[in-house]
Every structure is written in C-alpha cells, then in structure tokens.
Amino acid sequence: MIKEIIVVEGKDDTVAIKRAVEAETIETGGSAINKDIIKRIRLAQQRRGVIVFTDPDHAGERIRKIIASQVPGCKHAFLSQEEASSKGDIGVENASAEAIRRALEQVKTDYRAAASVITMEDLIGAGLIVHPQAAARRLAIGKLLGIGYCNGKQFYNRCRMFQISREEFAAAYRKLEEEEGTHHE
Known part of the structure; x- marks a missing residue:
C-alpha cells in the first residue's frame, strides 16, 4: 500500500x-x-x-x-x-x-523554496532551449530525470522545484548524448 x-x-x-x-x-x-x-x-x-x-x-x-x-x-x-x-x-x-x-x-x-543549482545557461549548453532540437531533447531528458515533458521555462522551473542536482542533470545529459551517438570523451 x-x-x-x-x-x-x-x-x-x-x-x-x-x-x-x-x-x-x-x-x-x-x-x-x-x-x-x-x-x-x-x-x-x-x-x-x-x-x-x-x-x-x-x-x-x-x-x-x-x-x-x-x-x-x-x-x-x-x-x-x-x-x-x-x-x-x-x-x-x-x-x-x-x-x-x-x-x-x-x-x-x-522543493520550490530551494534555489536550483541548474541554470538557464546549463539548459542552453545542453541544447534544451534555443536549439533546433530543443523540444525533442527536453522530452528525452525529462523522461530520463522523471520530470516529464514541458517547455523550456517550465523545464527550468521543474529542475528547481524538484531539486535536480547538477550531477543528476549531467548524468541524464551524458545518457542523451550516448543515445544520440554524440558523446565525446
């Protein structure tokens, strides 16, 4: 139960x-x-x-x-x-x-009251906003993080709301890159 x-x-x-x-x-x-x-x-x-x-x-x-x-x-x-x-x-x-x-x-x-460690610059750098494939990338990373799909501003707010750590975000981003075949060592 x-x-x-x-x-x-x-x-x-x-x-x-x-x-x-x-x-x-x-x-x-x-x-x-x-x-x-x-x-x-x-x-x-x-x-x-x-x-x-x-x-x-x-x-x-x-x-x-x-x-x-x-x-x-x-x-x-x-x-x-x-x-x-x-x-x-x-x-x-x-x-x-x-x-x-x-x-x-x-x-x-x-945890809306807490400050996020994820910044808008992180989202831009990960191609989640201001990128031709931003919507598809947010969908994929939102799924990996378990926070669902939403637009760029809402994605940022959810990262803040659920205290997605920089480590969690980086791990999801790496997994996305691996799935896309763009991971660079």
Whole structure:
C-alpha cells in the first residue's frame, strides 16, 4: 500500500492506479478544481502526504500548477505522453500498470523554496532551449530525470522545484548524448 494519497483527475484514472498499485486517490473532477478539493488535498498532505499524478497534457499541467501553488511540499509522478496515449487520447487511464508503477517509483518532491543549482545557461549548453532540437531533447531528458515533458521555462522551473542536482542533470545529459551517438570523451 502506498502511504501517500494519489491525486488524479477522474474516475478512470483511479481505476488505472488501483490496477497498478494498492493506493487511495482523490479525484479533482478534471480541470475544474474547486476549494473543497484543495481542502481535501491539504488535509491529505498534512496527514499522509500527496502524490500529484495528472495527465501529461495542458489541462493536467494546469491542475498540477494549481495544487503545487496551494499545497506546498507535494510529490509528483509523471508519465510521458506516449506512455499515456491510446487512440489519440492522452491520460493516466491509458497507461499500462507497469508505466504507472515506474512513474510512482520515480516520484519527485516539490522543493520550490530551494534555489536550483541548474541554470538557464546549463539548459542552453545542453541544447534544451534555443536549439533546433530543443523540444525533442527536453522530452528525452525529462523522461530520463522523471520530470516529464514541458517547455523550456517550465523545464527550468521543474529542475528547481524538484531539486535536480547538477550531477543528476549531467548524468541524464551524458545518457542523451550516448543515445544520440554524440558523446565525446
């Protein structure tokens, strides 16, 4: 049984989570997250901890931001869009039990108050922003770091939020270079 309560968007997400792990969920009811749901998430965070596990799309990211801004210290689990896609539909409910378990094993904690050791210059140097392949590279490194896909500014914020260390970032970057066949000794 997972100690934390997992916050998902809807009933189908709860079914998918319970297929993969033994856990309890709070459903936000989609992107129309209200004050009562925030109160329940706050209480869950105080009592047991919370893992936010929303869809890897615009609406899911919006819900994640709302929760993170109003309930500090939440943990976050991420799926890639390909892991959560089925017939053009993107959502946690489409992910395999294995993908859900893997995302929950790679959970990240929001430490927004702490300063990041990763800089925008690091992202430019790694070709994650201001680079013709920046989006694809962010997708790959986001997957390696377990923080999901997002635009450059959000990527920087997630590195900060989850205290991605310079060592973790460098290891993911090296792995990306090896996969691309561009690693230089």
